[in-house]
Amino acid sequence: AQSVSQHNHHVILSEAASLELGCNYSYGGTVNLFWYVQYPGQHLQLLLKYFSGDPLVKGIKGFEAEFIKSKFSFNLRKPSVQWSDTAEYFCAVNIFNKFYFGSGTKLNVKP
Amino acid sequence: DVKVTQSSRYLVKRTGEKVFLECVQDMDHENMFWYRQDPGLGLRLIYFSYDVKMKEKGDIPEGYSVSREKKERFSLILESASTNQTSMYLCASSFGTSGYNEQFFGPGTRLTVL
Numbered sequence A: 001a002q003s004v005s006q007h008n009h010h011v012i013l014s015e016a017a018s019l020e021l022g023c024n025y026s027y028g029g030t031v032n033l034f035w036y037v038q039y040p041g042q043h044l045q046l047l048l049k050y051f052s053g054d055p056l057v058k059g060i061k062g063f064e065a066e067f068i069k070s071k072f073s074f075n076l077r078k079p080s081v082q083w084s085d086t087a088e089y090f091c092a093v094n095i096f097n098k099f100y101f102g103s104g105t106k107l108n109v110k111p
Numbered sequence B: 001d002v003k004v005t006q007s008s009r010y011l012v013k014r015t016g017e018k019v020f021l022e023c024v025q026d027m028d029h030e031n032m033f034w035y036r037q038d039p040g041l042g043l044r045l046i047y048f049s050y051d052v053k054m055k056e057k058g059d060i061p062e063g064y065s066v067s068r069e070k071k072e073r074f075s076l077i078l079e080s081a082s083t084n085q086t087s088m089y090l091c092a093s094s095f096g097t098s099g100y101n102e103q104f105f106g107p108g109t110r111l112t113v114l
Helices: none
Strands: A010-014 A019-021 A032-038 A044-050 A056-058 A064-068 A073-078 A087-095 A098-101 A105-110 B004-006 B010-013 B019-025 B031-038 B042-049 B064-070 B073-078 B087-094 B109-113
Touching (some): A019 A105, A032 A064, A032 A073, A044 A064, A044 A073, A073 A087, A087 B042, A098 B042, B010 B019, B019 B031, B019 B109, B031 B064, B042 B064, B042 B073, B073 B087
Parallel strands (some): A010 A105, B010 B109
Antiparallel strands (some): A032 A044, A056 A064, A064 A073, A087 A098, A087 A105, B004 B019, B019 B073, B031 B042, B031 B087
């Protein structure tokens, strides 16, 4: 079975700190990669996605992610977090139109 | 704007009851999915469907079944609810078969089985 690993289960940062959330997947073939965010009490929504081209992709709200094929990684970054970024973040991989999700990382940003 | 709606936000049922969770999407998406979300486990796929009357098992189908009689509606059925099925259930839909189209999620149904 395919797997998606998110290394950090809970991250606490102060505002203006930089963020990097790790994501690794186990499949060796072509993949499409996604980061979703779930703000407290809200739906899961797409932050960004990668399927080809430039491995550095930019998403909403200043987030970006880098696909490193040799490391099977798709890490999420933001240079300066805000209190409003407090949420749970999920990495997902699409293989043959089936999605596999990581276990999620809860980010708590202190004002 | 894509909208995925789920019939209930909160549901409380008793062990052994048959439970129906309904999901409707309004964007003519071919693909629909049911997940359960549990703390520390992320989203786990229960069933999915690529077309009307088609269904495929996900990673944790045991104790569940699904129905897709119309393109816009995908139902999850718990044949005989058990306490270990207490969870948040999320429905999602997506367009096409390319795999690079994202899923759109509903608000979730928090099911408690007593």
